[in-house]
Amino acid sequence: MIVAEDGVLIREGITGLITRFGHRVVAAVGDGEALVEAVRAHRPDIVVTDVRMPPTFTDEGLRAAIGLRREDPELPILVLSQYVEQTYAAELLESAHGGAAGIGYLLKDRIGEIVEFVDALDRVAGGHTVVDPEVVRQLLSHRRGPLARLSPREREVLALMAEGRSNAAIARGLFVTEAAVAKHINSLFAKLELPQDEDDHRRVRAVLAYLRG
């Protein structure tokens, strides 16, 4: 994998903990362009990148991620941010719309929960979508449009789906059966007017519907 982060402390930290969990960091870079070059050189299994990096210190990392994803729709990317910005999350997920590979947007705070962070990393690498619970919480607090039609339980299911959980994991989290989860998911797909399609795409689109508000 490749780590892009301009703060040396954090970059070293992430590299260290990922190595500890048996992954191999092929390149650790400090800005967006180095990231793009490193990805082209190494073809990693997953990219972890900060949003704000030199030289503009605005959203270099995010734009690099979106660009990379356009080049290679199969490249899993996890974006780390200091902020809960649904705008960024929405842009990122929008760009990942076409690909089957995983995509993620997490607050940097989550790195502290080592096990969960590594788990999220694995889920993204495994093709899931992971959105920070904080972002999801804000999005869930109140929505209009088709989302307003969802029942509270369906929203919970959608929230967990946005975090990249499988049906089984959602069922465990809500203490219901997997069949019940499947029923909720079908119902919310219908309410969001998502046509029959390959399941994963519909899941991503459901989450996207949230992010777009």
Added chain:
Amino acid sequence: MQVRTALAALSMRPTRLLRSLWLVRSILYLATGALLGCTTPVAVIWAIHGELTLGVLAGGLLAYLPVIAFGPQVARLERWRLKLVDEWPVDDPHVPVDRPGWGHRLRFRLREQVTWRELGHVFISGSVMCWLDAVLLVFAVWFPVTFLFAPLTNGSGLESWFIVGCGVALVLVAPYPVCAWAGARAAMARAILARRDTDLGERLVAVTRSRARLVDAFEIERRRIERDLHDGAQQRLVALNMQLGLARLELPPGSPAGEPLAKAHDLAKQALTELRELIRGVHPHVLTDRGLAAAVRDVAGRSPVPVEVDIRLPERLPRPVEVTAYFVVVEALANVAKHSGATRAAVSAAVESDRLVLRVTDDGIGGADPDAGTGLAGLADRVAAVEGTVALSSPAGGPTVLRVEFERLARPDEPTTHEQRATPEQPATHEQRAIRDERASHERPTTREMQATHEEPAAREQRARREERTSTAGA
């Protein structure tokens, strides 16, 4: 209520008015007024001839001309005299002359509107008002006094005592016309001679500009603080949080260090959350990056009350307007959440003939009072600094509508790196990259880059001074 003018004195109880000094002050005011105006012609007439002919009268009136020419000096005297019947301070309406020299001084004064008002005032008071002063004094002071002393001049017949009775009645009544006329004269003098807002036209423009610069300087400072926090404390806290997480992971289960370590970890996480909120309050990153619409949507997303956002802007707004509009929305939505009891709110923004019109509405209980807290008032101050206006309609029972308009959107704003910067759909050209790289090679690229592009000259000067100071301190 304290009485501060002769007009206000009219509302006092008659007994108090008679005992107060207002009557004396009014008489003095009118007497000096009559003296000022009448002396010149009367003296001239007297000097030329004892008998009044048309030529003498014309000569006397001609003597006015030099007096009128000294209008500004007379006006100064008038303003000073005004204290007799009007205790409110009167400011000198003249702007200080910026350069020495008599010729320049004269031209400077003649360009001032107030100079012409002063000339007009002297003309009117010299030609009409002073005579009226004199007439009133004769009726309200001279007559009663002579009436009272009628027995001395007329003998002590019944007729004399009748005249004394009339005099007493006049003395009791006279204070009213005297005070009224003195008060009216003073009010007129104040209206003509006191400072008006327009007299300060240029000064106000200068103040407005300096205020705008100050706001810009604050904004730059806020951005700098946000960057410093982001690059410094926040990075370290994230790293600390990560190390604590790792430490907990390495700890054998049941270790006595487990509990304090878990607490330390929680504290680090809390600190991180608080710092993030703080930084957002100082300056929202997404605003700099993505503009008002995105930033407002994020604020709306965090609001406990559902907020509908409809922001249609053809392009990025001038930076000061953008930042101010953002903080208006933040403050307004905070108020909606805290006080309105609304179940939903809406934020809309659109450009209408070069003005940005921003509306924040809610369906709450209404009755928002701009004077109740510092929030709304502070907001109006902020908006005023970028020449905007705030209108609030909040009848009891709602709905509350806050409408903010920003003027002069056409003002050319400096292009910023964010606007020049390629969007994700258009990869950056090599030139743009080269520019960015060059900037990045500076010691503090963000600081230099952002300030160099956004700041006004004054702010740049200020930064230069600051840097100078820093380097001196460093040496």
